[in-house]
Amino acid sequence: MTIPTTSTSTESSISKFLPNPKRVAMLTREDRGWMSSTSRSGGQPRPGVDKGPIHLVEAGLPDQLRQLGWDVTFDGHHQFEEISTQDDPPIGILKNPRQVSKVCEAVAQTVAGHAKKGQLPLTLGGDHSLAMGTISGTLSQYPDACVIWIDAHADINTAATTDTGNIHGMPVSFLLGLDESIPEFSWVKPRLTPQRIVYIGLRDVDAGEKKILRENGIKAFSMHEVDRYGIGKVVEMALDHVNPKRDLPIHLSFDVDALDPSVAPSTGTPVRGGLTFREGHYICEAIYETGCLVALDLMEVNPSLSDADAVKQTVAVGCSLVRSALGETLL
Numbered sequence: 001m002t003i004p005t006t007s008t009s010t011e012s013s014i015s016k017f018l019p020n021p022k023r024v025a026m027l028t029r030e031d032r033g034w035m036s037s038t039s040r041s042g043g044q045p046r047p048g049v050d051k052g053p054i055h056l057v058e059a060g061l062p063d064q065l066r067q068l069g070w071d072v073t074f075d076g077h078h079q080f081e082e083i084s085t086q087d088d089p090p091i092g093i094l095k096n097p098r099q100v101s102k103v104c105e106a107v108a109q110t111v112a113g114h115a116k117k118g119q120l121p122l123t124l125g126g127d128h129s130l131a132m133g134t135i136s137g138t139l140s141q142y143p144d145a146c147v148i149w150i151d152a153h154a155d156i157n158t159a160a161t162t163d164t165g166n167i168h169g170m171p172v173s174f175l176l177g178l179d180e181s182i183p184e185f186s187w188v189k190p191r192l193t194p195q196r197i198v199y200i201g202l203r204d205v206d207a208g209e210k211k212i213l214r215e216n217g218i219k220a221f222s223m224h225e226v227d228r229y230g231i232g233k234v235v236e237m238a239l240d241h242v243n244p245k246r247d248l249p250i251h252l253s254f255d256v257d258a259l260d261p262s263v264a265p266s267t268g269t270p271v272r273g274g275l276t277f278r279e280g281h282y283i284c285e286a287i288y289e290t291g292c293l294v295a296l297d298l299m300e301v302n303p304s305l306s307d308a309d310a311v312k313q314t315v316a317v318g319c320s321l322v323r324s325a326l327g328e329t330l331l
């Protein structure tokens, strides 16, 4: 098996990171930092989201990916345990800022290390603040990568605009360098530009976030556009925006709450009116088809928020989204 060299130039082309290495490195999060057996939690307040990854793994995701032809390296669950959840008072209203920052920094290094080896890092969350780490890691290896962010939420609050202080509602602003007010997050290099991110699925965007999206000219396809144009056209328009020649590396960050709660009920901030099962899978399939995918996140599966059947359903959907993004086809 050949491992292609990693492109670090700004003119990275598809041929530089293809053929797709067919090696996937799975990272999951289950360290004390994200567990909430105490009153603490990570980027969001609802206990249990740290248990999402283990459910996805126990449902057989690693073997499912092997069956698709991937050579899966699985890092295990405990790699960030050393990060303490103690002594982390809020900064302003930001909750658990040091813990979230340290975990994300470690994730960034891990993701970068796998990308450097020509592996495709798959990160299972955990909450979506982790994308600060995963996308930082991707951009350090693929500086010209674009980000496709699938979510009910824009996750682009700054310390000044957040109402909740939950950092899972903020990762994009750190990645864009819109908030440089918190020294604890100064390790996040503003390597992302507003033209290189596109959203699909939005329907619960805070007033301050709408202003940020407008002022920075960030392209977003809300559920309104999904209804108007259909998902096929929306994905095409989204790719035309961030990756017009289909030659740039793609980081896909998928928050399971983009799906309608009837499809993926076990998540911390469900919002009705979301993507159908097929719309969610279509996005993943279409991005795989570009041949440009270099990193994938599946975030916000929270098995403790609903009954066993709902958990099973959500975990199954999470696994099948990942399979679709990594090459499973219907025929």
Ligand SMILES: NC(=[NH2+])NCCC[C@H](N)C(=O)O
Pocket (backbone or CB within 6 Å): 127, 128, 129, 153, 155, 157, 162, 163, 164, 165, 166, 168, 169, 170, 204, 206, 255, 257, 269, 300
């Ligand atoms: N990754 C998520 N589920 N984010 C939800 C964010 C909700 C809200 N906008 C906030 O900032 O708190």
Ligand SMILES: [Mn+2]
Pocket (backbone or CB within 6 Å): 128, 151, 153, 155, 168, 255
């Ligand atoms: Mn999110």
Ligand SMILES: [Mn+2]
Pocket (backbone or CB within 6 Å): 151, 152, 153, 255, 257, 258, 269, 300
């Ligand atoms: Mn969300």
